Amino acid sequence: MANTVYNFSAGPSMLPKEALSAAGADILDYKGSGQSVMEMSHRSKVFIDIFEETKQSIIDLLKIPDTHETLFLQGGATTQFAAVPLNLIGGTGVADYAVTGNFSGLAYKEAQKYGKINLAGTSENTKFTYIPKQNALTLDPGAGYFHYCANNTIYGSEWKYIPDTGKVPLVADMSSNMLTREVDVSRYAVIYAGAQKNMAPAGVTLVIVRKDLAGKALPYTPAMLDYATLIKGDSMHNTPPCWSIYLMGLVAKWVKDNGGIAGMEQLKRERSELLYDFLDNSDLFSNPVNPKDRSYMNIPFVTGDPETDKKFVKEAEAKGLVNLAGHRKVGGMRASMYNAMPVEGAKALVEFMKDFEREYYAAPVVAVDVGDDDVTAEL
Template sequence: MISSTEEHDMGSNERAFNFSAGPGALPEEVLRQARDELLNRGGCGVSVAEMSHRGEHFIAIAEQAERDLRDLLAIPADHAVLFLQGGGSQQFAQVPLNLLPEGGCADYIDTGFWSVRAIEEARRYGRINIAASSHDDGYRHIPRQARWRLSASSAYVHYTANETIDGLEFDWIPEVGDTPLVADFSANILSRPLDVSRFALIYAGAQKNIGPSGLAVVIVRKDLLGRARRCCPTMLDYRIAAGHGSMYNTPPTFAWYLAGLIFRWLKAQGGLTAIAEINRRKQKRLYDTIDASGLYVNRVEAKDRSWMNVPFRLVDDRLDEAFLAGAEVRGLLYLKGHRATGGMRASLYNAVSEAAVDALVAYMTEFERERG
């Protein structure tokens, strides 16, 4: 039989395996460095959380973070990098306020929960054409571009690069001609190399692969700055943010600092090519286990499966509570699926180790065997 809770219960100082969809796992090395620097960062006598955002110490932190992010993603010089408050969901409004003119139209691709949220918010500011959708089959695939129906005069084309809840991910970049291409990369940015030059604007909430929650990174082509509507709040105008180095007001300094540490950690791992290979192995190990099983199922078409967020169900949902309870006592945390979909979900962000995936796979195999 599966071992008892007492045998698997974790010690108070032991780290669990964190499969949360967000806020997600952070690299242990980064957390240790932040702990060691918490009271006195770099000999300056104060914590980063206490520093003036306009002082030389924090300016150096911010500038280094941007340089490292530019290096990791090979961000072209004609793109501005913004570190903003509000997370990814704020961008659902901020994008149309800056890029969708009065009376204009924008194209959106509907591939799941978060693209629907983006569409709903954008409709507050103008005409939105849903150029393609996989709603009818329960978001089990990404519509091939040959089926898209883009508008002739669209202000931009928006898509969600990775659906954290539905478990779909684009492994290709759409071709939209001269129309600005906008993408939500909240869940999969920095998980593999990306040709940023093909995008007019990329945005990403931090709490997956960048850092803690409360921060969003926006990478926007500079020629698009200055197009905000008259009604756009000053705080949401990309031109204002870019012109003030993302410091028009006090930014989320500690989150920005932690993001910078993670960028340096990624570079130390060998950059995005190296982390992509690790991520490829992690997702393959888990999907192979699901596909070979008689108890677990993932319904997303194989070519469109997310590397970062793996939803799965037990064929008998009466076993869900037992599965989650057994996982928790083994230190396999946050596997319960989103409330909108149910089931299970394992998020495999950059900081989730291969050892964590191995432990999850071992438990899933054991659980199925005991109920075979």
């Protein structure tokens, strides 16, 4: 394995070294408390201070208004696929969903257990290579809410506009682009994001809820999914994921120290432009997504030949460019470059791709035995 490793995993993924070192330094004795954060009571003052600091940092970074509550929950974004309809569909029994990839499809399917769910827009006809335009959305003015996934982790597309749904409350899954762009939180009823891409290790889900929408959950909603209960308990209706919350605080500090959300926006542009520019000029590699809708975070690409793709993933790994296999549903490759990925990582990847392409045309791959390993990724 190479000395420097750049991890292109779609999640869990790279975290800032500074945050990991700070956690390492505190691991046995958090600031003279004689306890690891992993051992503390979540009701103790020392942990409550950590919790409040993390919460405030997230509120500051995203400029979350007082109208909204910031929650740190368990169960991943997948649990929110159920929590959202359970909490928001009661009034009308109807919701609109846009399906632009895998996770919005799963959210759409889950919601169908709780009411009438309209397919308000989809890009399934091209295997999710684009984001439907505003005028292609079929909106029901009587819907309880409209749900979309702001960044499609597997297919590599991203909504560059906030859908205008009139009075219908907006809900967004921002699992794979949270803290990578300015968000006008006031426009949303609910925003949720699993933390394991841009914010923290797995185990905590950031959920931002407009307070006036809580308290209307369907009667059979489990307490752990009822936003009113969770807000009342300030994320501590039960034991919260203390360690992941602590790490999220350290990551939020790193984001602040590196220019805040504006700093992250600049980094994501630099990284993704390097790779997209290369892909668009390559004879061997290509990216299928409509250029205007391309994700800054998740960049899928293929050579067009599965054997060459496998060879690429293996050789890249030997050079310290790891976790580049595409999702098992789509194959090929995918480079996920979240906030903690240095621009040098994108440069190293592009340099390797150039070398690979040069060698490929010097001696094209005919049939290469790369073994039987399944090199496709899970997320």
